[in-house]
Amino acid sequence: MFERFTKDARAVVASAVEHATQARAAETGADHLLLALLDASTGRASSVLAALGARDRREGIVGALEEARRRGGLSQAEAEALAGLGIDLAAIVSRVEDVHGVGAMAAGAGGRGHREKGRLTGHQPLADDTKDILRRSLRIAVARRDRHIGAEHLLLALLARPGIPTEVLADHGVTYAEVERILSGDEAGGFRATG
Template sequence: MFERFTKDARAVVLGAVECAERERAEAVDDGHMLLALLDREASRASFALASLGAARRRDSIEAALSGARRRGGLSRADTDALAGLGIDLAEIVSRVEESHGEGALAAGAGKERRGRRTGKAWFGRIPFSREAKDALVQSLRIATARHDRRIGDEHILLALTVRPGVTAEVLADHGVTHASVDRVLHGGVAGAGGAGGAGSTGRGVG
């Protein structure tokens, strides 16, 4: 698949690897890809992120992703569902970190993902999580649905907005949705049905 990636898209993937390595993460996740997108300049995705005001809020986005990792990768929707059952996740995280150190749940989540992974590490460095791989496959589907011959970093950004989970939630909280990115890049003309028809969540992304 990587032979179809543009120079910018390849740079995002490599940037995500470097980001994960700096954090001493056990795997590259889709959050690392988002941070790598925010580090890009003079690309289609960077233009969209800057136009939507997300580029200048990188610190806020990184903090939100870090907070989610501390919760074991649970999204706000998951947290709210647990709260509905009378489970205070913040209290649980606090108690676990008191006993095992800050980020203990994030480390546990990494070990769980590592147990599910198969195959060799991409680029011979650090493995990609299932979520990150799925996001890259989704970017291919979006590019194909739009009849784009190559996968650009804008397709990776669009993929991150439609896959359910923490990264899409953080993006939406910072004003970046599939609809807003599509509007900036294509004037909202190119239908988002390609993303939905390509196996996305089926949410209203048009």
């Protein structure tokens, strides 16, 4: 499948792996993919994110992702559902962090590299959500009759599935519908992804 990725899409995936490695995460997750998309400076996804103001709000997006990690990877909707049941997630996080340190509940926290039989391999595996996004990006490209999978397909695939990155982007004005609207406008103007 990677042979169908454009140079920009490959760079986004490589950057996501680097973000995960730097964060000492056990796997490359959808949040790392989102950070890589925000960092990209070329391609249609970068243009769309700039047009929607997401690149200008990168700091707020990163902060929201970090806050979700502190909540153990629970989305704001999940935190609100727990609050409806009388469970104060903020109090739980605070108590855990008092005992174990700030960020103790961070989802995906771990050492550098993948552990295999007690030793580090140096390999950074992709999380299930990231694998799903890659598969969805192929389906989206095919449905749009695009020959190659670009970073814009990765962005659409990320936004097509529920999760913290999708919730955070929506809170910052980036939705599947808005991205699709801008991309459709690009195509009407004759601009299409190329390999």
